[in-house]
Amino acid sequence: MNDRDSDPWSTDYRFTISQKSSDITIAPYDLPDLNDLTFNTLSFYDRKARIGDKIEYYMLLKPKTLPSDYQIDRLIFRLPEEFDYPALSTLNNCRMIGKRSDTIPNCKLNRIDRRTYVTATPEPGTYDDHAIKIIRISMNDVPDLFTAPMLPGDHYNISLSMYDADDVLVEKTHINMTDVLG
DSSP, rough: HHHHHHHHTTOOOOOOOOOOOOOOOSSOOOOOOOSOOOOHHHHHHHHOTTOOOEEOOOOEEEESSSTTTTTEEEEEEOOOOOOOOSSSSSSSEEHHHHEEEEEEEEEEEEEEETEEEEEEOOOTTTTTTTTOOEEEOSSSSOOEEEEEEEEOOEEEEEEEEEEEETTOOEEEEEEEEEEEEE
């Protein structure tokens, strides 16, 4: 073996290239199969609201119910009372984002007994697979519609109730949506 065969800086050095493929993990969570990508400076799970920030609700939804058992036809989100909400009854930019990005045309904001609910009724057939989806609750002309509370903490919870076409409660879950930073 001469010097040029072992010298990586030599122009005669012969490089060997091998091919290998392996799976990489981008996040330790299940993620939706998306049809379009957005690039953000923070990961989905690292985005935090600050006191008084204007926000939109943007969350992951992964039902545990199998599509063969029930079809989910209506989603009712109970939003934390500590956030400020606009004086609206209809939201025009509720979306279910996955392989397709579907607008939820029937998306209502209701207040009942000092509690705030968003009722989202997707078009028939848009949620037949029960796949992981990103749910976005917002308005077209004012995307950051809601206001984060004036107290920091990680105790702001959303509950989600999922119903079938016969108004039978299929599944209910509670999630800690985010930390509010001081």
